[in-house]
Amino acid sequence: MIATFAPVARRLAPHALVLAILLFIAAFSFLQPAFLKPENLIGILRQVSLIGIMAVCMTFVIMTGGVDLSVGPVLAISGLAAFFTLEAGWPLPIGIAAGIAVGVAVGLANGFLIAAFGLPPIIVTLAMLSIVRGTALIAGGPDLHAIRGHDSYTFIGAGSLWGIPMPIFLFGAVAAAVIFLQFATPLGVRVAAIGDNERAARLSGHRVWATKLVIYALSSAGAAFAGIIQTTQVHTAAATYGEFGTELDVIAAVVLGGTSLSGGHGSAARTVLGVLFLGVINSGMNILNVPIDSQLIAKGVLIAAALAAAERAKH
Amino acid sequence: MRAWLGNAALVGFFLATLALFGLLAPNFATASNFEDLMSGFSFVAILAMGQAFPILLKGIDLSIGATLALAGMIAFDLSLIAHWPGYFILPVVLAAATLAGIVNGLLIVYLRLQPFIATLASLAAYRGLVYLISGRQLVPSLSTTPISDSWILGLDTDFDVGSALGISAFVKLPWVPLSFFVMLLLLAALWALLDRTKFGRDVYAVGGNAEAARLAGIPVGRRVIACYGVCGFCAGVAALTLIARLTTATEALGVGTELTAIAAAVIGGVSLSGGVGGVFGPAIGAFLLGAVLLGLTLLGISQYVQQILTGAILLIAVGSDRALAVRRRNRLAANLAPPAPAGGHG
Amino acid sequence: MADPALEARGLTKRYGDFVALNNVDFRLQRGEVRALIGSNGAGKSTLIKILTGAVAPTAGVMRLNGEAAPFGDPGEMIRRGVGCIYQHSNLAPAMTVLDNIFLGRQPTRGFGLVDRRRQRREATALLAHYGVDLDLDAAAGALPTVKQKEVEIMKALALDASVLLMDEPTGWLAATDVRRLHDTIRQLKSRGVGVVYISHMLDEIFSVCDTMTILRDGVVVAESDVAAVTRTDVVRLMVGERLAKESGEAAAAARRPRGDGRVRLAVRDFTRRGVFQNISFDLHAGEILCITGLIGSKRTELLRALFGADPHDEGRVEIDDRLIRPRSPASAMAEGLGLVPEDRHRDGLMLGMSVAENLVMTTLARFVRVGLLDRGAVRAAAAKSIDALGVQPRDGRRATRLLSGGNQQKVLVGKWLNRRPEVLILDEPTVGVDVGAKAEIYAILRAERDRGTAVLVVSSDLEEVMTIADRIGVMASGRLTAIHDATDVTLSRLVAEIGAEP
Structure with missing residues (x-):
């Protein structure tokens, strides 16, 4: 019996995540038909869009065996930077550019410390988490800053087109852009090469440090963009946004998408699936009124189980 | 040998930091400030000592904050809902925390999960478990009731060491909280475990060269599981000292402490590349962090700047660890020189 | 005659399609020094790994001193008295020499406490016995390589082994040290220890070994007393008549x-x-x-x-x-310049990536048009290289990890040839x-x-x-x-x- 199933299982293994998502959708809608309502499905997408943008942008970092713990504070400081720029009377594009630029600067600092001195990414970005949060708090204080009178700005996060909220379009656009980067530019090959075998990449003449600078900057840029969207969604900017745990959710989404923390295989497209998987689970449990405690436990168990299954499939 | 030199340098740096703040901040060199330091950072030191074990194995434990909260909530429930006596609660809480650590080890060894991921997943699961068993939600009326069990609160006793030694007439020594003595006791026990037992030697071997350890017949998997168990145990001890001080437990207890503990361990010279470090360094590292934070507060420097400085200290610590590793390697390269033709080697 | 110290029959080890060792019989008497000879890739290292328990064979049986021995359990093999000096370092670099010598089997008093005094006493006696001078408290990683090798040798000898495997023990040693090592081997032999000695150096084999086993392409091609053959014979047997x-x-x-x-x-x-x-x-x-x-x-x-x-x-x-x-x-x-590194797994190939991607790894910039990677051109170039090199199977999309060692090596060489x-x-x-x-x-x-x-x-x-x-x-x-x-x-x-x- 098992023998006859084995080839089927092997065929299905690459699509396990899609199957799992469909399975959970089916289960949730069976238990609670309201799950399938368009509003709910759109709600799921809207909810995951910020984490999704960050996760897609962090995929390359994790593919190289690194990690970026600093995304939470970057999200906060970029929102503040955009807010202050707009408050100072600058036009919208400059405001957005300022927010993104702050993020990119943090990412470049991460990448520089990691690539030039060979420091472990987990510690560098942990230190940066603390540094950026402190800086954000100095700049913005503990208070919420209300955003008023910037309609086109708030449209980014709070507006919608054809009934679909803007953040979903933005998530889609960022995901498409990163997937394009991975498949249509040499960056994808260079990142995979570092993750698979960094020594060999260097010996093949790749400028590994340059690639690392780019990918850490991309990761932070994603967090910065998410930060801008968040400020516009809630009409406030605050130094405390992107609270502790954000980075762990982002990493979980990437890893669920099949990108290994030990480097090597990974794909931005599959990260999108990981994000959707987490979104479906969260929403389904909410709609079924599963209490927050069981949700957390279930999430932990699901992450461990999914990854253990993926590990098993490899051997 | 070298480990002691490293520790001596760290102690020197710690003392220099104390001296610096003593000069700069008017109220730094006071008994009450040191009481704050000892009572506020003993539990961080305990967590950091525990965290040293996974890091010695090139691993990491992100779940200790959640384990701490879990242990705290179990104590809360057993004391306020089940009305167990404290002498039963203490061992049960420690056993539960150790078990939480062992589960991490099992996930890593048997499901072959990366330590980072395994403990990330268990972080979520343990934190969920905290909410699930939270006595504050099961019995809302208890949420304002403090824990009054004398065994647990006894952990928050302070000792007037100065009077005991009969020198309080000459200098005003800080009262030493029991949690500090617990920390010292644990430090001694864990140091002996790492430095004097076969288990400890095995841990260094696994962290330094896992393949060599396997070929030497060391049961690598069991050692890994045990190390995560030790880390969980330490989180349990830290939880007890913390709830004794707070006289309650909350669902959010210990959020983010894993990162502080990792920082203290790294500052204390435990190398993330495995096999290098001990428990003395992490303890000093925790108090060094504490001294800097308290000192800066006394200097009136905003808490936000302190966060920046904490990050900077961490970067400097890991940067110097890296520089030392590079120097070691260069020295090794020099050692590879062929023996001098005349003298030969020995 | 007494049971041989070590006797293995029908050892076979496959890695995927590659047969590293094919139905090998191997026997070692007490007090015998047996040379194990063969070119690179002949299967010597695989055989050693099986004998130490580092890897389990696909098939075969083994007996130590007449008793059946398990496979794939290094701890058990050490307890049965099989020691090994590996070609590559097997030390924990941050630990002291003393700790390394007793790695994994420190003498203990109660409570798992290491009996440090006994450990030091035994180590000192061991060093004195073999006339080796080592600082027991130095970190192993800080020692010169020659000294590290001595630590490994002492580590194996401290076992009180009945079988000692030496994988190119003299690769790092100067001639005087080689002579001293050979004296040590003769001492061991006189005490009934069986030694397996792997070396490329025929001089050493003729000076210290009694018998030899010659491997070629994973099979035993000859077994003989050292005294009964000439060097020319050995070389001919190693390489094969025709080649x-x-x-x-x-x-x-x-x-x-x-x-x-x-x-x-x-x-x-x-x-x-x-x-x-x-x-x-x-x-x-x-x-x-x-x-x-x-x-x-x-x-x-x-x-x-x-x-x-x-x-x-x-x-x-x-x-x-x-x-x-x-x-x-x-x-x-x-x-x-182009460099094809020695260790294709560590330095050479991205094993998880496709053959085509590996083949263009050094020439990636040539396939970039206005910032975009021309995947079609990559595929075409890879297909051409695969044909030219004779890589099997002829599939550029296949993960490099799945290829045999020889085909992986062709890909590695090919990625450099493509740069011309x-x-x-x-x-x-x-x-x-x-x-x-x-x-x-x-x-x-x-x-x-x-x-x-x-x-x-x-x-x-x-x-x-x-x-x-x-x-x-x-x-x-x-x-x-x-x-x-x-x-x-x-x-x-x-x-x-x-x-x-x-």
Whole structure:
């Protein structure tokens, strides 16, 4: 019996995540038909869009065996930077550019410390988490800053087109852009090469440090963009946004998408699936009124189980 | 040998930091400030000592904050809902925390999960478990009731060491909280475990060269599981000292402490590349962090700047660890020189 | 007669399609020193790994002192008295020498406490017994390599082993140390310890071993008393009659010392302090220069420094009379150098990536059009290389990890050929590759040479050196001690020069 199933299982293994998502959708809608309502499905997408943008942008970092713990504070400081720029009377594009630029600067600092001195990414970005949060708090204080009178700005996060909220379009656009980067530019090959075998990449003449600078900057840029969207969604900017745990959710989404923390295989497209998987689970449990405690436990168990299954499939 | 030199340098740096703040901040060199330091950072030191074990194995434990909260909530429930006596609660809480650590080890060894991921997943699961068993939600009326069990609160006793030694007439020594003595006791026990037992030697071997350890017949998997168990145990001890001080437990207890503990361990010279470090360094590292934070507060420097400085200290610590590793390697390269033709080697 | 110390029957080990060891019988008596001989990839290391329990064989049985022994359990093998000195370091670098000697089996008093006094006493006695001088409190990683080797030897001897396996124990040692090691082996032998001795150095084998087992392509091709054979016999058995004759003749006919006469790569006084000193040589366009020497003679380090992967301190490097400064692999490549590293798993290939991606790894920039990667061109180029190299299967999308060792090696060589470097450097180009693939790789290298590329090969496989070299250089202890035209030098003279002290 098992023998006859084995080839089927092997065929299905690459699509396990899609199957799992469909399975959970089916289960949730069976238990609670309201799950399938368009509003709910759109709600799921809207909810995951910020984490999704960050996760897609962090995929390359994790593919190289690194990690970026600093995304939470970057999200906060970029929102503040955009807010202050707009408050100072600058036009919208400059405001957005300022927010993104702050993020990119943090990412470049991460990448520089990691690539030039060979420091472990987990510690560098942990230190940066603390540094950026402190800086954000100095700049913005503990208070919420209300955003008023910037309609086109708030449209980014709070507006919608054809009934679909803007953040979903933005998530889609960022995901498409990163997937394009991975498949249509040499960056994808260079990142995979570092993750698979960094020594060999260097010996093949790749400028590994340059690639690392780019990918850490991309990761932070994603967090910065998410930060801008968040400020516009809630009409406030605050130094405390992107609270502790954000980075762990982002990493979980990437890893669920099949990108290994030990480097090597990974794909931005599959990260999108990981994000959707987490979104479906969260929403389904909410709609079924599963209490927050069981949700957390279930999430932990699901992450461990999914990854253990993926590990098993490899051997 | 070298480990002691490293520790001596760290102690020197710690003392220099104390001296610096003593000069700069008017109220730094006071008994009450040191009481704050000892009572506020003993539990961080305990967590950091525990965290040293996974890091010695090139691993990491992100779940200790959640384990701490879990242990705290179990104590809360057993004391306020089940009305167990404290002498039963203490061992049960420690056993539960150790078990939480062992589960991490099992996930890593048997499901072959990366330590980072395994403990990330268990972080979520343990934190969920905290909410699930939270006595504050099961019995809302208890949420304002403090824990009054004398065994647990006894952990928050302070000792007037100065009077005991009969020198309080000459200098005003800080009262030493029991949690500090617990920390010292644990430090001694864990140091002996790492430095004097076969288990400890095995841990260094696994962290330094896992393949060599396997070929030497060391049961690598069991050692890994045990190390995560030790880390969980330490989180349990830290939880007890913390709830004794707070006289309650909350669902959010210990959020983010894993990162502080990792920082203290790294500052204390435990190398993330495995096999290098001990428990003395992490303890000093925790108090060094504490001294800097308290000192800066006394200097009136905003808490936000302190966060920046904490990050900077961490970067400097890991940067110097890296520089030392590079120097070691260069020295090794020099050692590879062929023996001098005349003298030969020995 | 008593039970043999070790007896294995029908040992077979497969890695995927590759048969590393095929139905091997192996027997070792107490007090016997048995040489295990074979070219690279003949299966020696696999056999050793099975005997130590590091890997489990696909099939076979083993008995130790007459009792059945389990497979794949290194701890149990140590308890049964099987010690091993591995070719690669097996020390925990941050731990002390004392801890390393007793790694995993410290004597304990109650409560798992290490009996440090007894440990030190035993170690001191052991060192005194064998006349070895080591600082027990030094960190193992901080010791010179020779001393690290001594620690490994002491670690194995401290076992009180009844069977001791030595995988190229003298690779790192100078001649005086080799003699001392041999005295130690004779002492062990007189106490009834059985020793398996792996070495490329026939001199050592004839001086210390009683018997020999010769492996070729994973099978035992001969077993004999050392006294009953000559060196020529051994070499012939190692390499195989046909290959030895054919490749010898082919090589002799096709040798082109100094290629077309133009100096392509000129190296002068190239030095990395403490590693290699004053290396000077010319490499001509259209020739293959092989550099050989013992493990630890710093050949790999020399190549890495030439390629800019490691720093160097002094010296000039010129390509076609143009001074170059190798600072990084990228800059060395821009000057026309290419390096095929020794360890294809660690340094060479991205095993998880496809064959096509690996083949364009060094030439990625050529497939970029306005910032975009031309995947179609990548596929076409890869398909062309796969045909030219004869990579099997002919599927560029296949993960490189799934290929056999020989085909992986072809991909590794191919990714450098695609760059068309002016100087192609190869470090041990046929390690762990079967005979057929070896011949194909030799043909590829000859074709590259005939195209006018200057080829520099480092190899410790003397048959390989004699087969493909136009000229042969010898390195010992970080110095280039001699360069010969391949037609003017005999195998036995090379052997003598390689083992000589500088």
